[in-house]
Amino acid sequence: MIDDKMDKRLQLIAATVRKDVVRMIGLARAGYVASSLSIVDILTVLYWCEMEIFPEDPHCPSRDRFVLGKGHGCPALYAVLAHRGFFGREELWNYCKLGAMLQGNPESGRTPGVDSSSGSCGTAPGIAAGMALSLKREKNPPRVYCLIGDGELQEGSTWESILLAAHFCLDNLVLIVDRNHFQMDGTVESIMSIEPLEAKFSSFGWKVFHSDGHDVISFSDSLLKAGENNNSPSVILSETRLGKGVSFIEEAMNKGNSIILSREKIDLALKEISRAAGKVEGIYNAE
Amino acid sequence: MxxxxxxxxxxxxxxxxxxxxxxxxxxxxxxxxxxxxxxxxxxxxxxxxxxxxxxxxxxxxxxxxxxxxxxxxxxxxxxxxxxxxxxxxxxxxxxxxxxxxxxxxxxxxxxxxxxxxxxxxxxxxxxxxxxxxxxxxxxxxxxxxxxxxxxxxxxxxxxxxxxxxxxxxxSIYEVSDNDFIPGGGRLIVEGTGVTICACGIMVHEALKAAEILSQQDLSAEVIDCYSIKPLAAQVILASVRRTGCCVVAEEHSCRGGLGEAVASLVSRNYPVPVKFVSIEDRFGQSGAPEELQEYYGLTGTEVVSAAVQAWTMRRR
Known part of the structure; x- marks a missing residue:
């Protein structure tokens, strides 16, 4: 369980990660800032509270695995991995540059801590299910976490893997849906409706949990319940907002506009994140 | 055999x-x-x-x-x-x-x-x-x-x-034959007149062709190109340097298969005429396997005629 103090601490970490995401994307003049910001809190809980990881030994066989389905959110993953010590933070500033360790979509052989390559929509759940199935033969099977965008639920291959995970009772698999309601061309419901999601997953034999993907207590509670679930895979439908933490990005996304991070916009974004973190820090220190 | x-x-x-x-x-x-x-x-x-x-x-x-x-x-x-x-x-x-x-x-x-x-x-x-x-x-x-x-x-x-x-x-090879590795190719018939590169079922047709060609005094060299990628480049190049011409036979589209792999290798290193026995840019259809082989020209006879054509154009 996450207590109040831990809650504040995680919020501060998430703020640090958010700022690096903005800096990376600003420097690279490439990447998807809104999509990255929506998953920062989820990744923070996974990498600081939930997963068993070994940054000094990233290939340790007993580690828990993480597969990022929404490859465009990788700046958030890279910033998290750097802050957890998988590689130096200076690597972040080369993101997307020619020859960089940090590619525009995750590559497993190239980046310590990236457990699987991804980027082609609808591949991550299958890879994660394959990992979970393979690891289930261990005495204490490591757990596999897979984070996908909600638009990815339109891919047929995703549903092949959802079938498979239930058939093989993969209770060491947790699928997290970053339910931000947007995809490239508009809102998910207007482009190709995926609801009712809970009924769909339930009827496929999955245990369904809901959480607020920006509330670390809510999200870690659902992880806890998923951890107690036996004989079936778990999915956590996490409500999130594109661009979370930077109001002008959130607003632009809601209007369906794209964002170009100019120098001024980067400063504005960093200030807003710092201001919000400052408030949390004040409370954190007072306690 | x-x-x-x-x-x-x-x-x-x-x-x-x-x-x-x-x-x-x-x-x-x-x-x-x-x-x-x-x-x-x-x-x-x-x-x-x-x-x-x-x-x-x-x-x-x-x-x-x-x-x-x-x-x-x-x-x-x-x-x-x-x-x-x-x-x-x-x-x-x-x-x-x-x-x-x-x-x-x-x-x-x-x-x-x-x-x-x-x-x-x-x-x-x-x-x-x-x-x-x-x-x-x-x-x-x-x-x-x-x-x-x-x-x-x-x-x-x-x-x-x-x-x-x-x-x-x-069978072409003995059970005890272990000499197969990625990047390898097997020279199974030696000859000096024409090189025949083949894979899969077409190696068998190439062997039949080599028999017929030898009766016509054209000595064919047959290479089993079981490794399409990486290709057995040295085996193939050494052969075409001796023969000056080449036939490639495969049960595959003429687009992008072994034929074009060999043609690319040869044209970059030692250009010689290359003839193809493969399926000309079309799909298959129902039928008995032997009938289809005949219908699509995947036969020893076709390899023979390609070999004779390649030989008449050979690099001297």
Missing amino acids: LNDKRSTGEAFTPALINMGKTEEDIVLIEADSGSSSGGSVFGESFPEKYYDVGVAEQSLILTAAGFALTGRRVFASSFGSFLVGRAYDQIRSSIAIPALPVRLISTHCGVTVGEDGSAYQMLEDISLMRALPNVTVLVPSDHNSAFRLIQVVGEYERPVYIRLGSFPLP
Whole structure:
């Protein structure tokens, strides 16, 4: 369980990660800032509270695995991995540059801590299910976490893997849906409706949990319940907002506009994140 | 040459069972294709090393990638059309780009699939798989070489594609012959007049052609190009330097298969005339395998006429 103090601490970490995401994307003049910001809190809980990881030994066989389905959110993953010590933070500033360790979509052989390559929509759940199935033969099977965008639920291959995970009772698999309601061309419901999601997953034999993907207590509670679930895979439908933490990005996304991070916009974004973190820090220190 | 006729596909299960006895980490995954490939027989011997993901080739490839990422020695098998055709993106993004050691075994390729017709007669798999960086492409010509190559790639730490067939063929190699490696090629008939490069069933037609040509005083050199990628470049180049002309024979589309691989190699290094015996940019159809072979010109006679044409144009 996450207590109040831990809650504040995680919020501060998430703020640090958010700022690096903005800096990376600003420097690279490439990447998807809104999509990255929506998953920062989820990744923070996974990498600081939930997963068993070994940054000094990233290939340790007993580690828990993480597969990022929404490859465009990788700046958030890279910033998290750097802050957890998988590689130096200076690597972040080369993101997307020619020859960089940090590619525009995750590559497993190239980046310590990236457990699987991804980027082609609808591949991550299958890879994660394959990992979970393979690891289930261990005495204490490591757990596999897979984070996908909600638009990815339109891919047929995703549903092949959802079938498979239930058939093989993969209770060491947790699928997290970053339910931000947007995809490239508009809102998910207007482009190709995926609801009712809970009924769909339930009827496929999955245990369904809901959480607020920006509330670390809510999200870690659902992880806890998923951890107690036996004989079936778990999915956590996490409500999130594109661009979370930077109001002008959130607003632009809601209007369906794209964002170009100019120098001024980067400063504005960093200030807003710092201001919000400052408030949390004040409370954190007072306690 | 030995007389028993067996398909290359029939080598799949015995080779795997052989490995299953000693290799703890081996896994075979099928997509409702185990009863056709023989994989389910392996599953009966080693239920804990066998998975069937159902009629779901995308899931097949992704599951295989997941197993490989946890250090298991994975074989994934299905019908060529669907393994390569349907799951091409999954192969590209989840196996080829990260260079995962997954052995993709496709069965039922080429027109000799027969009655099932064009949907099942995959004729583009070699070109599709050749185009992917990091992927080795192998097409064995007989049961014994297929058996050996399946075992060899079990130890291989790169993505591999093996095309197996269902057409019964006589053995070319002895059971004890172990000399098959990715990047290898076998000079099985020596000659000085014309080089014939072939893979799969067409190696047998090339051998028939070499017999006929020798009666016509044209001495043909036959190379079994079982490794399409990497190609046995030195074996082929040494041969065309002697003969000055070349024929390439394959049960595959003329676009992007062994033919164009050899033509590219030769044109870059030692240009000589090259003639092709393959399927001219069209799909297959239903029929008996032998009839289809005849209809599409995949015969020794066609190799003979291509060889004579190449010889008249030879580099002197």
